[in-house]
Amino acid sequence: MSLVKTEAIVxxxxxxxxxxxxxxxxxxxxxxxxxIAKGARRLKSPFRGYLEPFNHVEVIYxxxxxxxxxxxxxxxxxxAYFADFPDVDKLLLPYSIxxxxxxxxxxxxxxxxxxxxxxxxxxxxxxxPEMMELYFAQFLLDFSSIHGYRISxxxxxxxxxxxxxxxxxxxDGKFYCDECSYLVEKSFIFLDSNVLRALDYLARGEVEGIxxxxxxxxxxxxxxxxxxxxxxxxxxxMELKSFKVFSMIKRA
Numbered sequence: 001m002s003l004v005k006t007e008a009i010v011x012x013x014x015x016x017x018x019x020x021x022x023x024x025x026x027x028x029x030x031x032x033x034x035x036i037a038k039g040a041r042r043l044k045s046p047f048r049g050y051l052e053p054f055n056h057v058e059v060i061y062x063x064x065x066x067x068x069x070x071x072x073x074x075x076x077x078x079x080a081y082f083a084d085f086p087d088v089d090k091l092l093l094p095y096s097i098x099x100x101x102x103x104x105x106x107x108x109x110x111x112x113x114x115x116x117x118x119x120x121x122x123x124x125x126x127x128x129p130e131m132m133e134l135y136f137a138q139f140l141l142d143f144s145s146i147h148g149y150r151i152s153x154x155x156x157x158x159x160x161x162x163x164x165x166x167x168x169x170x171x172d173g174k175f176y177c178d179e180c181s182y183l184v185e186k187s188f189i190f191l192d193s194n195v196l197r198a199l200d201y202l203a204r205g206e207v208e209g210i211x212x213x214x215x216x217x218x219x220x221x222x223x224x225x226x227x228x229x230x231x232x233x234x235x236x237x238m239e240l241k242s243f244k245v246f247s248m249i250k251r252a
């Protein structure tokens with residue numbers, strides 16, 4: 001058994017027995033980890049109030065390779081993201097990020113680059129909530145790139161011609177131009193010139209310029225494409241509960 005000290009983001013916590021909690025954290029040094037916080041729900045517990053979703057904490061836990069759940073020894077709060085956030089609906093996108101971390105990161109693997117991406121994204125979302133959708137899109141693009149799946153939409157996947165707008169085939173993961181769009185079956189996402197331009201801006205880190213030419217529908221289509229891109233390349237068929245609710249609210 002060894003002691004691990006690392007910064008982490010709290011993903012979620014569930015009650016365990018009468019006074020304890022099982023907490024899922026995304027740790028900078030060890031990816032997604034489950035820890036038991038013994039007595040965490042007691043009024044005088046030193047853990048109380050620190051193990052809430054989005055909290056940026058420093059934890060010390062006892063690690064044993066044969067255990068699925070490690071034992072939390074200490075926790076210190078570094079920052080409580082979205083603690084006083086006025087718009088509850090907007091929190092659906094940060095919750096989507098927590099879902100991504102839990103479902104797409106490797107347990108036990110060092111995750112410093114992803115960890116920095118998450119904390120930077122949360123900080124930006126807190127400071128500029130009106131830009132939250134675009135910061136979420138930036139997160140998705142960077143998350144994909146860090147894992148080796150960079151997006152380059154310049155030429156048609158069939159004829160090789162340069163594209164000004166594209167049809168993304170959800171089955172084969174290729175992009176097709178107008179002339180070759182007949183090859184695309186029913187499952188596709190149409191990316192017009194505004195969405196392709198937005199992708200270029202994201203790739204260059206110029207997210208602040210996107211609202212000048214993209215409307216809300218363009219941004220939602222951009223996000224849906226990025227999520228489908230990640231699902232295709234990770235080989236995972238999934239639906240984020242938080243984003244599903246967000247989409248329903250936007251379409252209402």
